Amino acid sequence: MTRIKTYILNMKILIMLSVLPFLLTACIHTNKKSGQEQQRTYSQPTNIATNLHRISELTPEQQSAFNALNELQISTDEMNRLYSTFAGIVQACYPPDTSLTISQSELLIAMNKFVTSNCKNLTVKKRYELTTTAVLAQEQYTLLICLDNLSNVDYENGAPTTGTWIIASVLGLRDVIIVW
Numbered sequence: 001m002t003r004i005k006t007y008i009l010n011m012k013i014l015i016m017l018s019v020l021p022f023l024l025t026a027c028i029h030t031n032k033k034s035g036q037e038q039q040r041t042y043s044q045p046t047n048i049a050t051n052l053h054r055i056s057e058l059t060p061e062q063q064s065a066f067n068a069l070n071e072l073q074i075s076t077d078e079m080n081r082l083y084s085t086f087a088g089i090v091q092a093c094y095p096p097d098t099s100l101t102i103s104q105s106e107l108l109i110a111m112n113k114f115v116t117s118n119c120k121n122l123t124v125k126k127r128y129e130l131t132t133t134a135v136l137a138q139e140q141y142t143l144l145i146c147l148d149n150l151s152n153v154d155y156e157n158g159a160p161t162t163g164t165w166i167i168a169s170v171l172g173l174r175d176v177i178i179v180w
Contacts, residue, residue, distance in 0.1 A: 064136070066171075069170075076118050081118050087172055091146075093148075098155075104135045104136065104139060114178055143166070144167075165179075
Protein backbone atom coordinates (compact mmCIF):
# COMPACT_ATOMS: atom_id res chain seq x y z
CA MET A 1 0.00 0.00 0.00
CA THR A 2 2.84 2.41 0.70
CA ARG A 3 4.41 1.62 -2.67
CA ILE A 4 1.26 2.76 -4.42
CA LYS A 5 1.17 5.97 -2.38
CA THR A 6 4.81 6.61 -3.15
CA TYR A 7 4.22 5.93 -6.84
CA ILE A 8 1.26 8.34 -6.94
CA LEU A 9 3.26 11.01 -5.10
CA ASN A 10 6.17 10.62 -7.52
CA MET A 11 3.82 10.91 -10.50
CA LYS A 12 2.29 14.09 -9.10
CA ILE A 13 5.73 15.61 -8.61
CA LEU A 14 6.79 14.57 -12.11
CA ILE A 15 3.68 16.13 -13.65
CA MET A 16 4.18 19.35 -11.68
CA LEU A 17 7.81 19.58 -12.77
CA SER A 18 6.91 19.02 -16.41
CA VAL A 19 4.18 21.71 -16.33
CA LEU A 20 6.29 24.26 -14.43
CA PRO A 21 8.38 25.46 -17.44
CA PHE A 22 5.20 26.21 -19.40
CA LEU A 23 3.73 28.19 -16.52
CA LEU A 24 6.94 30.15 -16.06
CA THR A 25 7.07 30.95 -19.75
CA ALA A 26 3.51 32.21 -19.69
CA CYS A 27 4.13 34.37 -16.62
CA ILE A 28 7.35 35.91 -17.90
CA HIS A 29 5.81 37.09 -21.16
CA THR A 30 7.61 40.21 -22.36
CA ASN A 31 5.86 43.39 -23.42
CA LYS A 32 7.76 43.56 -26.68
CA LYS A 33 5.42 43.93 -29.64
CA SER A 34 5.99 43.38 -33.29
CA GLY A 35 6.30 46.40 -35.56
CA GLN A 36 2.74 46.00 -36.81
CA GLU A 37 1.35 45.90 -33.27
CA GLN A 38 3.39 48.94 -32.27
CA GLN A 39 1.89 50.91 -35.15
CA ARG A 40 -1.58 50.23 -33.76
CA THR A 41 -0.77 51.48 -30.27
CA TYR A 42 -1.81 55.10 -29.91
CA SER A 43 -2.06 57.45 -27.02
CA GLN A 44 -5.40 59.00 -26.37
CA PRO A 45 -5.94 62.50 -27.66
CA THR A 46 -5.49 65.05 -24.92
CA ASN A 47 -8.80 66.78 -25.61
CA ILE A 48 -10.92 63.70 -24.89
CA ALA A 49 -11.09 63.94 -21.10
CA THR A 50 -12.04 67.61 -20.80
CA ASN A 51 -15.54 67.01 -19.40
CA LEU A 52 -14.91 63.90 -17.31
CA HIS A 53 -14.91 65.60 -13.93
CA ARG A 54 -17.55 68.26 -14.63
CA ILE A 55 -20.57 66.01 -15.12
CA SER A 56 -22.01 64.62 -11.91
CA GLU A 57 -25.67 64.42 -12.90
CA LEU A 58 -27.30 64.96 -16.26
CA THR A 59 -29.83 67.74 -16.74
CA PRO A 60 -33.18 66.73 -18.27
CA GLU A 61 -32.04 68.27 -21.60
CA GLN A 62 -28.79 66.26 -21.55
CA GLN A 63 -30.66 63.05 -20.68
CA SER A 64 -33.10 63.72 -23.52
CA ALA A 65 -30.14 64.21 -25.87
CA PHE A 66 -28.70 60.82 -24.87
CA ASN A 67 -32.12 59.19 -25.23
CA ALA A 68 -32.43 60.65 -28.74
CA LEU A 69 -28.95 59.38 -29.63
CA ASN A 70 -29.91 55.94 -28.33
CA GLU A 71 -33.03 55.91 -30.48
CA LEU A 72 -31.10 57.02 -33.55
CA GLN A 73 -28.55 54.25 -32.96
CA ILE A 74 -31.19 51.55 -33.06
CA SER A 75 -33.03 53.16 -35.99
CA THR A 76 -30.28 53.10 -38.60
CA ASP A 77 -30.88 51.04 -41.71
CA GLU A 78 -27.49 49.32 -41.30
CA MET A 79 -25.89 48.34 -38.00
CA ASN A 80 -22.74 50.13 -36.82
CA ARG A 81 -23.27 53.31 -38.86
CA LEU A 82 -24.08 55.34 -35.73
CA TYR A 83 -23.08 54.04 -32.31
CA SER A 84 -21.62 55.04 -28.96
CA THR A 85 -18.70 53.80 -26.95
CA PHE A 86 -17.23 54.76 -23.61
CA ALA A 87 -15.62 58.18 -23.72
CA GLY A 88 -11.93 58.37 -24.37
CA ILE A 89 -11.20 54.86 -25.54
CA VAL A 90 -8.92 54.44 -28.51
CA GLN A 91 -11.11 54.01 -31.57
CA ALA A 92 -10.34 51.82 -34.57
CA CYS A 93 -9.30 54.72 -36.77
CA TYR A 94 -6.94 56.47 -34.33
CA PRO A 95 -5.01 58.58 -34.84
CA PRO A 96 -7.61 60.74 -36.60
CA ASP A 97 -6.71 62.75 -39.69
CA THR A 98 -8.18 65.93 -38.28
CA SER A 99 -9.61 67.31 -35.07
CA LEU A 100 -11.86 70.34 -34.90
CA THR A 101 -14.58 71.91 -32.81
CA ILE A 102 -18.10 72.22 -34.19
CA SER A 103 -21.21 73.93 -32.84
CA GLN A 104 -24.63 72.46 -32.13
CA SER A 105 -25.95 73.94 -35.36
CA GLU A 106 -23.12 72.44 -37.43
CA LEU A 107 -23.69 69.06 -35.82
CA LEU A 108 -27.43 69.36 -36.44
CA ILE A 109 -26.87 69.95 -40.16
CA ALA A 110 -24.62 66.88 -40.37
CA MET A 111 -26.93 64.70 -38.25
CA ASN A 112 -29.92 65.64 -40.43
CA LYS A 113 -27.93 64.70 -43.53
CA PHE A 114 -26.90 61.40 -41.92
CA VAL A 115 -30.36 60.34 -40.75
CA THR A 116 -31.95 61.30 -44.08
CA SER A 117 -29.66 58.77 -45.76
CA ASN A 118 -29.42 56.17 -43.01
CA CYS A 119 -32.68 56.16 -41.02
CA LYS A 120 -35.27 55.78 -43.76
CA ASN A 121 -37.56 53.75 -41.51
CA LEU A 122 -38.22 56.90 -39.43
CA THR A 123 -40.65 59.55 -40.57
CA VAL A 124 -39.22 62.91 -41.60
CA LYS A 125 -40.81 64.48 -38.51
CA LYS A 126 -39.32 61.84 -36.18
CA ARG A 127 -35.85 62.23 -37.74
CA TYR A 128 -35.99 65.98 -37.22
CA GLU A 129 -37.19 65.63 -33.61
CA LEU A 130 -34.46 63.14 -32.74
CA THR A 131 -31.61 65.07 -34.35
CA THR A 132 -32.76 68.37 -32.89
CA THR A 133 -32.82 66.83 -29.42
CA ALA A 134 -29.63 64.77 -29.83
CA VAL A 135 -27.42 67.79 -30.46
CA LEU A 136 -28.50 69.58 -27.26
CA ALA A 137 -26.13 67.72 -24.95
CA GLN A 138 -23.37 70.34 -25.31
CA GLU A 139 -22.78 73.79 -26.81
CA GLN A 140 -19.75 72.61 -28.82
CA TYR A 141 -18.35 69.24 -29.80
CA THR A 142 -14.86 67.94 -30.46
CA LEU A 143 -14.96 66.17 -33.79
CA LEU A 144 -12.25 63.72 -34.78
CA ILE A 145 -12.35 62.79 -38.46
CA CYS A 146 -10.83 59.71 -40.08
CA LEU A 147 -10.93 60.06 -43.85
CA ASP A 148 -9.80 56.59 -44.89
CA ASN A 149 -6.88 57.94 -46.96
CA LEU A 150 -8.96 60.34 -49.03
CA SER A 151 -6.68 62.99 -50.49
CA ASN A 152 -8.95 65.69 -51.94
CA VAL A 153 -11.11 66.68 -48.99
CA ASP A 154 -12.70 70.12 -48.85
CA TYR A 155 -13.23 71.87 -45.50
CA GLU A 156 -14.61 75.11 -46.99
CA ASN A 157 -18.22 74.18 -46.24
CA GLY A 158 -17.44 72.69 -42.82
CA ALA A 159 -16.46 69.17 -41.85
CA PRO A 160 -16.62 66.70 -44.74
CA THR A 161 -19.36 64.12 -44.40
CA THR A 162 -17.16 61.21 -45.43
CA GLY A 163 -15.10 58.62 -43.62
CA THR A 164 -15.66 58.17 -39.90
CA TRP A 165 -16.56 60.87 -37.41
CA ILE A 166 -15.87 60.48 -33.72
CA ILE A 167 -17.75 63.02 -31.65
CA ALA A 168 -15.42 62.77 -28.70
CA SER A 169 -16.34 62.70 -25.06
CA VAL A 170 -19.92 63.88 -25.20
CA LEU A 171 -20.51 65.12 -21.65
CA GLY A 172 -17.43 63.10 -20.72
CA LEU A 173 -19.51 59.93 -20.87
CA ARG A 174 -19.47 58.60 -24.41
CA ASP A 175 -17.91 58.92 -27.83
CA VAL A 176 -20.43 58.94 -30.68
CA ILE A 177 -19.20 57.36 -33.90
CA ILE A 178 -20.76 58.10 -37.28
CA VAL A 179 -19.64 56.06 -40.28
CA TRP A 180 -20.56 57.97 -43.41
